[in-house]
Amino acid sequence: MSASAPDMAAKPARGFRIDLKTAGPLVALALLVLLGIFLNENFLSYNNLTNVLARSSFIGIIAIGATFVITAGGLDLSVGSMAAVIAGVMIMVMNWLIPTMGIGWGVVLAGMAVGILVGGVAGVGNGLMITRGRIEAFIVTLGTMGIFRSLVTFLANGGTLSLNFQVADVYRPVYYDGLLGVPYPIIVFALVAIGGEIIMRRTAFGRYCAAIGSNEQVARYSSINVDNVRLLTYILQGVLVGVAVLLYVPRLGSASSTTGVLWELEAIAGVIIGGTTLKGGYGRVWGTVVGVVILGLIGNILNLQSLISPYLNGAFQGVIIILAVLLQRGRRR
Amino acid sequence: MSGAMGTSAPAILSAHRISKSFGDIPVLFSIDFDIRPGEVHAVIGENGAGKSTLIKILSGIEQPTSGTISFDGQTVTLPPNGAAEAMGIVLIHQEQNLAEHLTVADSIFLGREIKRYGFLNQAEMRRRAAEIMATLHVPVDPDARIGSLSVADKQMVEIAKAISRDARVLIMDEPTAVLSVGETQTLFEQIRRLTARGVAVIFISHKLDEIMELAERVTVLRDGQLIATIGTQALTPDSIAQMMVGRELSNLYPPKHEPDVDAPVVLRVRNLSAQGVNDISFDLRRGEILGFAGLIGSGRTAVAEAVVGLTGRSSGEIELNGKPVDFSQVSQSVDAGVAYMTKDRKGKGLLLNMGLQPNLTLLTLKKHLRAGFLDSASEARALERAVRRFDVRARDASVAVGRLSGGNQQKLMLGKTMESEPDIIIMDEPTRGIDVGTKQQIYHIIAALAAEGKSVIVISSEMQEVIGLSHRVVVMRQGRVAGVLEGAEITESEIMRYAAGIKQSGHDERISA
Known part of the structure; x- marks a missing residue:
């Protein structure tokens, strides 16, 4: 029964059987793409695909942050409202800077910096209350979700905050243009995904996240500074919400109390579909990317066909979430 | 000591030629086992010998791959998921299965609450819980939260729960592992009281002296095989140990080399x-x-x-x-x-859902960084060294640590601690x-x-x-x-x-x- 030492490090060959637990999201994605091709020849068109991916990139970037939070056994429900506040503050700061800085990239860059800063600060707030304040993540972020949402309504005075249209013109290309035909949001999404995957797999921080989510006591006894790692996941989440928002603002050039509504649930859904366990201990960033894209494709495919009402989008997403978890539960002994 | 029904009584629960495989890995080979009313029957063996699997089969949690189970002389298929408790077969787990936030009375009647007009009859449950605890001579308040009890008292609550269920066969998986000497004696008194009432007790322990004291018969398992079932009188702790290990066990303790006086x-x-x-x-x-x-x-x-x-x-x-x-x-x-190795290897020592490698290096992950990134080759080398040095046995390195035997978990945890040199x-x-x-x-x-x-x-x-x-x-x-x-x-x-x-x-x- 004892394997000799050198064999042990190598994983045994698993044959050609597809392991649904690992490859499930990829299989689902492939099926959706085939379905899309079958239903509408425009599905594979450049315009359609870049459109779907660019729209998915906001949720995707946020969901990558959520992957770390959830892997470490936490939860952040405030990201949607946080996005709205960041958008609102960015627009106000940019409008306010126009008289001093004039119309141009200076204002836009300042706005971007403020967006990331506000996200980071919001993450620090969430994280400190959870780690130092010893309040459950669900409760803290449920609270800040309400606070952020009402804050943006207050800032917009119940209406809409609009970016000065001349600045919006300068800012516009950040969403609508791209490099070599690939829109910037998709490029940023891809970079964040690659960076996230590397951090999760190849750094001590990623390993610590999984350890804490798996068993906080074991992590503590293994000399891991649990509070600091946790805090960092919330800060990373906040910063990534900031990144997502600075891609989002040029799309509409406005923010209101309805900005980012339900983004937190879409992000969490993407994380779960991707195979990260909701109670923590195991996370994978590439899975989250696939999960978010799956959610985006469902909406897109429903819009491209005429048999089923696109209003059922949410229902299909819901079914996919439940199916994903069922499949990933696997065959337990 | 002998139970009320003596040794001639027919078996209440018996297993005939049961085998069990998980996937294609056999863990039990054609085991015969029986227990009579009023008897304490000990099951011993090294970690991984198949004791846990045997009692899981005897309590219906697992189904045998082949072979039959008889209860009261009838061939039966024990219902899964603990439903065998209704038949009077109660398993007290090694890891206690009590909800920390419930009270003692709640726990004893969990799943079989006493109701009146469809509502819980708290007073009656409290009264009966107090009654049972009194018969056990355990001074525990029925309103106390489980979380506030000592490990020994929790053990007693488990036993009280079993008694309240009119257990006829009580299976105890290493009940004394976390008990002190005095607490163990109290537990043994309870067990003797139960056997005097005709309850059959299957008792798993690593402590040979306890088995000699308590059990009438001993079944020894090794590598999933039945080695022997023998009356305790015919045995000495040495001969049991030898049967368990299959080799002569000399020098359990290495010779002591006192440090120099001026160290x-x-x-x-x-x-x-x-x-x-x-x-x-x-x-x-x-x-x-x-x-x-x-x-x-x-x-x-x-x-x-x-x-x-x-x-x-x-x-x-x-x-x-x-x-x-x-x-x-x-x-x-x-x-x-200065390194501390916890006694709670499952709760504080190891990440049970993860493989060997991340567990081994968790304490010393910084040693395996190259340019800020984890060097998995270096981690794999560390695992190879530790596996050799501490003789950790696992099918492969990716198997979840929670599925290793206790001894291998302990050796892995020792390896993890020693990684920090x-x-x-x-x-x-x-x-x-x-x-x-x-x-x-x-x-x-x-x-x-x-x-x-x-x-x-x-x-x-x-x-x-x-x-x-x-x-x-x-x-x-x-x-x-x-x-x-x-x-x-x-x-x-x-x-x-x-x-x-x-x-x-x-x-x-x-x-x-």
């Missing part, structure tokens, strides 16, 4: 006070194995956790190699060469719940560490272990040092006298070697 003091603790620790002082010398004995709850673990900075201390000084240190975080003590190792219950073969291996590792100049503190509730290993023994009682024993003074009776408070040494006397 330097590496760890000096003075007047340490913390939660559950009161004014503790002791010295640890280079190359020394210092035993910490005492009853459960006497504060030994609390001392260790305060020393390494897992818990805060309210006063006292700690000196490492003559220099004062103040660890406020475990990472600081690890960096300084500590000079001072504090081992808390290093052999809890593991088989005698693995125990011997761990004892020899501990002795080898001391021989190469490391210093080891062994906290153990197994008196024999403390005596067999330690050069000196600190006996603790109620958070204080009750006495320090050396050389020929290290005897069971002497330790017991200090641990029970019959004898007490003067303050500061003989604290240093």
Whole structure:
């Protein structure tokens, strides 16, 4: 029964059987793409695909942050409202800077910096209350979700905050243009995904996240500074919400109390579909990317066909979430 | 002692030629087993011998791959998921299965609540719980939360639960692993009361002396095979151990090599006070194995956790190699060469859902960074070394650690602790719940560490272990040092006298070697 030492490090060959637990999201994605091709020849068109991916990139970037939070056994429900506040503050700061800085990239860059800063600060707030304040993540972020949402309504005075249209013109290309035909949001999404995957797999921080989510006591006894790692996941989440928002603002050039509504649930859904366990201990960033894209494709495919009402989008997403978890539960002994 | 029904009674529960495989891995081979009313039947074997699988089959949690189970003379298929409890077969798990937030009364009647007009009849449940606890002579308040009870009292609640279910077959998986000597005796009294009423008890334990004392018959398993079922009178602890291991077990404890008298003091603790620790002082010398004995709850673990900075201390000084240190975080003590190995390997020691490699390197992940990134080749090499050095046996490195046997988990945890290359190792219950073969291996590792100049503190509730290993023994009682024993003074009776408070040494006397 004892394997000799050198064999042990190598994983045994698993044959050609597809392991649904690992490859499930990829299989689902492939099926959706085939379905899309079958239903509408425009599905594979450049315009359609870049459109779907660019729209998915906001949720995707946020969901990558959520992957770390959830892997470490936490939860952040405030990201949607946080996005709205960041958008609102960015627009106000940019409008306010126009008289001093004039119309141009200076204002836009300042706005971007403020967006990331506000996200980071919001993450620090969430994280400190959870780690130092010893309040459950669900409760803290449920609270800040309400606070952020009402804050943006207050800032917009119940209406809409609009970016000065001349600045919006300068800012516009950040969403609508791209490099070599690939829109910037998709490029940023891809970079964040690659960076996230590397951090999760190849750094001590990623390993610590999984350890804490798996068993906080074991992590503590293994000399891991649990509070600091946790805090960092919330800060990373906040910063990534900031990144997502600075891609989002040029799309509409406005923010209101309805900005980012339900983004937190879409992000969490993407994380779960991707195979990260909701109670923590195991996370994978590439899975989250696939999960978010799956959610985006469902909406897109429903819009491209005429048999089923696109209003059922949410229902299909819901079914996919439940199916994903069922499949990933696997065959337990 | 013999039960009410004697040895001629027909078996109440029996298994005929049962085999069990998980996937294509066989774990039990054609086992015969039976238990009669009023009998205590012990099942022993090394970790991984198949004991847990056997009792899972006998309680319906697992179904045998082949073979039959008879209950009351009828061939039956036991219902899964604990439904066999309704038939009177109750399994008390190794890991206690009580919800921390429920009260004692709630727990006893969980799943079979007494109702009146569809609502819970709290008063009646409380009354009956109190009644059962009284028959067990356990002074536990039915309204107490489970979380507030000692491990021993939780064990009693489990037994009370079984009694309230009119158990006819009670299966106990290592019930004494976490009990002190006194608590074990109380448990045995309960078991004798139950057998006198005709309850059949299947008892799993690694402690051979307990089995000799309690059981009428012993079934020995090894590598999934039935080795023998024998009456206890025909056995000695040695012969049982030999059957379990399949080889002669000599030198359970390695020879002691006392450190030199002038070996330097590496760890000096003075007047340490913390939660559950009161004014503790002791010295640890280079190359020394210092035993910490005492009853459960006497504060030994609390001392260790305060020393390494897992818990805060309210006063006292700690000196490492003559220099004062103040660890406020475990990472600081690890960096300084002081490592603590927890007694709770499943709750605090290992990530049960992860593989061997991430568990081994978790404490020392920084060693495996190259340019800021994890070097998995370096981690794999560390695992290879540790597997060889500590003889960790697993099918492959990716298997979840939770599925290893207790002994292999313990050896992996030892490997993890030793990865930090500590000079001072504090081992808390290093052999809890593991088989005698693995125990011997761990004892020899501990002795080898001391021989190469490391210093080891062994906290153990197994008196024999403390005596067999330690050069000196600190006996603790109620958070204080009750006495320090050396050389020929290290005897069971002497330790017991200090641990029970019959004898007490003067303050500061003989604290240093």
